[in-house]
Amino acid sequence: MLPSTQCDTAPRLAGRDPTxxxxxxxxxxxxxxxxxxxxxxxxxxxxxxxxxxDIAKCIAEHAEELAVATVAETGFGNVPDKILKNRLASQMVYQSLAGKPATGLLRMDAETGIADFASPVGVVFGVLPKTNPVATFVFKVLIALKARNAVILSCHRDAQRVGQRTGDLITAVLKQHATPAGLVQWNQRRADRRTTLQLMRHPDVAFILATGAAGVVRAAYSSGTPAIGVGAGNAPTWVCADADLDQVAQAVVASKSFDNGIMCASEHNLVVDGAIRPAFLEALEWHGAAVLREYEIDRFVAAVFESGDDAHVRSELLGQSAPRLLEAAGLNRAGAVRLVVVPARRHQITGPLGREKLAPVTSLFTVDGDEEGFAICHSLLANEGAGHTAIIHSADSERIARFGREMPASRILVNAPGAQGTLGMESGLPPSLTVGCGTFGGTSTTDNVTFTHLLNIKRLAYRTLPVRAAA
Structure with a gap:
């Protein structure tokens, strides 16, 4: 998710009543x-x-074309990873939906006599982000239609052309299947605040799926219409003393460099046990990371981040490559660099190094043992990203269980890459482009959102004999 200070539409949604x-x-x-x-x-x-x-097949077949168009229009990410993301959001999401019951009787509990029936919510309004304009478009279409809802989508103003192309491809499939006109619609002109708010507050819009900046999510939740929104990511990634360092380094570089670092669930902060720090840094560099030297850190931070404790990556560097970040700071590295690692100290947790970084850059905090590791991970989530994702690399089942109990995060990934694990590519989580943060992060669910969130579940219950109070 893009922080509210950055380049999505969020701040423009506040103001006078759209009516x-x-x-x-x-x-x-x-x-x-x-x-x-x-x-x-x-x-x-x-x-x-x-x-x-057929919708999934169509988008998958055009995944490369749409990826090229997305990068050209938005300037975010890279083509190979967007191709993979487009195929995930079409083929893998379809596979997770096919054959699942989504209408009528879902289940009958023989013991209680309660029967669950599914009904559509109605018309769903989906807000799309600049970071994943195609993948989120097709994802929301698939889960909405699986639940037999109509869907209206708001393409980001900086991804209007690729949104139009995606919608046209899907519309062609809808026509082949003779679906009713108006089942999938989207803004045909550049998104604006008035239209977005009017749709959010429309009495015949039943539900909002808000993926975007913090202001978009706040507007959705304050609209009076039931909604699911996302929260900021800032995953702390605890690399424990017993971790498989080569495996961790490979996972971190692959995840935090994926699509040039714009995945909110990737490893925004590494929390590394001091006992294995030298070996881990060596492994990171082997897998394509540039670990900054002490004298390079201030120069890099000044060039890449805005000023102030609540600052984030500069807007012109969001979703750019690691070599581009180094170039902006006037730094050089030999070889193919995929990720920049910035060693940080504990007092920097409240600054930009301790926040969500939507670029191929991650901070690295060094800790001495388990208690400090837990404390730093807690502090990072308290600074930003509460409720989103936390990651642990360890072989100790008791430590892992404690991490799961104590971290205020909706997804606790174990020995897995953050981006790919959260997306469901390398975990058992449902494949999703909209992930909740629960009340930890001010949202309404901790789930990876799917079609079941767009159903009304009715419960048929028979009368039973009353339970008499003890005399």
């Missing part, structure tokens, strides 16, 4: 969606899954 500028076109958009959803709600499971299969 001051009521747009009749929004009413027409929602009316089409309502009518389409009512018709689509009766589609049988096999027919819905066939539709989803």
């Amino acid at each position: 001051d500028d009521h747009d009749p076109a929004v009413d027409a958009l929602v009316s089409r969606a309502v009518a389409a959803q009512r018709s689509f709600a009766t589609w049988p499971e096999a027919q819905v899954d066939a539709l989803l299969h």
Whole structure:
């Protein structure tokens, strides 16, 4: 997720009531969606899954074209990783949905006599981020349609063209399957505050999926419409004394450099036991990291980060490559550098090195033993990223269990890369492009969001004999 100080639309959503500028076109958009959803709600499971299969297949076949267009338009990330992300959001998400019941009777509890029935929520409004405009587009379409909802999407203003292309591809598939008109819609012009807020507050919009900057999420939750939003990432990654250092270094470099570091669940901070620090730094460099020398740190921080304790990576360097970051600081490294590692001290936790860094750069804090490791991880999440993700690399089951109990994070990854693990590529988590932070992070779920979050579950319960109080 992009912090509110950076380049998504969030700050522009505050202000006067959007009804001051009521747009009749929004009413027409929602009316089409309502009518389409009512018709689509009766589609049988096999027919819905066939539709989803063809949408996923279409986007996967155009994954490279869409990745090239995304990088060209947004300036974020890199083409190879965006191709992989587009295929994950289409094929892997489809595979997680196919064959799952999403309508009518879901289950019957023989012991209680309670039967669960699923109903669509209705019209879903989805806000899309600049960081993943194609992957999040197709992901939200697939989970909304699986639950038999209509969906209206708001493409980021800096990803409008690639959003239009993605929508056109999906619309062609919808027409082939003779779906009702208006089932999937998106903004046909550059996103603006008035339209976004009017859609969020529209009485016929049933649910909001808000993926974007902090202000977007706040606007969704304050709209009066049920919503799920995301929170900032800032994953602390504890590398314990018993960790497999080569495996950890490979995972960290692969994850934090993935799509030039714009994944909110990647390793924003390394917390490394001092006993293994020298060997771990060597392993990081072997796998393509540039570990800054003491005399390089201040120069790099001044060039790459904004000033002030609450600062983040400069907007012009978001999602840029590691060599580009080094170039901005006037630093050089031989060989192919994928990630920049910045050694940091404990007092820097509250500064930019202790915050979410949406670029291929991570901080490295050195700790002495378990208690300091736990304390630093807690402090990092308290500074930013509460509720999102925390990572531990260890072979000690008791230490891992304690980390799981104590960390205020919705996803606790064990010996796994942050980005790929959270996405469900290298873990058993449901593949998702929208992940909750729970009440830790001011959101409404800790889950990796999927189609089940877009269903109303009704419970049919028979009368039972009353339980009599003891005499």
